[in-house]
Amino acid sequence: MTKAKLWRCKICGDPYIGTNPPNRCPFCGAYERFIVEAKDFDSTFDVELTQKDKANAEHALQVEISNAQFYFCAAQKTDDEEGKQLFKALGKVEAEHAAIWRKILKLGKEAVPRSDECSIHNNDNLKESHEREEKAIEFYKKAAAESDHQRLREIFGALVLVELDHLGLSEERM
Numbered sequence: 757m758t759k760a761k762l763w764r765c766k767i768c769g770d771p772y773i774g775t776n777p778p779n780r781c782p783f784c785g786a787y788e789r790f791i792v793e794a795k796d797f798d799s800t801f802d803v804e805l806t807q808k809d810k811a812n813a814e815h816a817l818q819v820e821i822s823n824a825q826f827y828f829c830a831a832q833k834t835d836d837e838e839g840k841q842l843f844k845a846l847g848k849v850e851a852e853h854a855a856i857w858r859k860i861l862k863l864g865k866e867a868v869p870r871s872d873e874c875s876i877h878n879n880d881n882l883k884e885s886h887e888r889e890e891k892a893i894e895f896y897k898k899a900a901a902e903s904d905h906q907r908l909r910e911i912f913g914a915l916v917l918v919e920l921d922h923l924g925l926s927e928e929r930m
């Protein structure tokens with residue numbers, strides 16, 4: 757039996773126990789290349805923000821809160837069992853993304869408020885998911901390009917890839 761190790765995600769900072777690094781962070785969805793052994797973790801969320809970076813981090817937080825709200829709603833209301841599970845998984849990831857931006861903005865923890873703004877029809881929810889993910893990707897790409905801060909570019913860039921995963925999940929079901 758291979759011994760379990762403690763890993764940490766450089767993007768959300770959360771710890772994971774396993775024999776190998778997960779190929780996606782189970783919390784924020786970051787790719788395997790961002791998972792390091794906890795003893796080697798040296799990433800920071802204490803970043804000095806320019807005005808532009810701060811505005812982008814604030815926008816990112818609003819986008820992630822809104823997307824998490826939509827997905828948690830769809831996880832309850834959508835008329836398809838697999839759809840419910842997909843939206844539940846997506847809601848958790850987007851809530852973790854919101855938590856990353858709260859850390860960067862030094863805002864302290866806060867749960868995502870619930871909303872009932874989603875459809876009962878799975879196809880409508882998949883379509884809305886697709887639109888939301890496209891917007892998130894476009895925004896994170898722009899934010900990464902606009903930042904001179906290496907750590908922020910790393911986070912914005914890692915999240916582009918995560919949202920691309922999400923786009924693919926709705927795309928193959930539409």
Ligand SMILES: [Fe+2]
Pocket residue numbers: 820823849850853892915919
């Ligand atoms: Fe996200």
Ligand SMILES: [Fe+2]
Pocket residue numbers: 823850889892918919922
């Ligand atoms: Fe997403």
Ligand SMILES: [Zn+2]
Pocket residue numbers: 765766767768769770781782783784785786
């Ligand atoms: Zn993570």
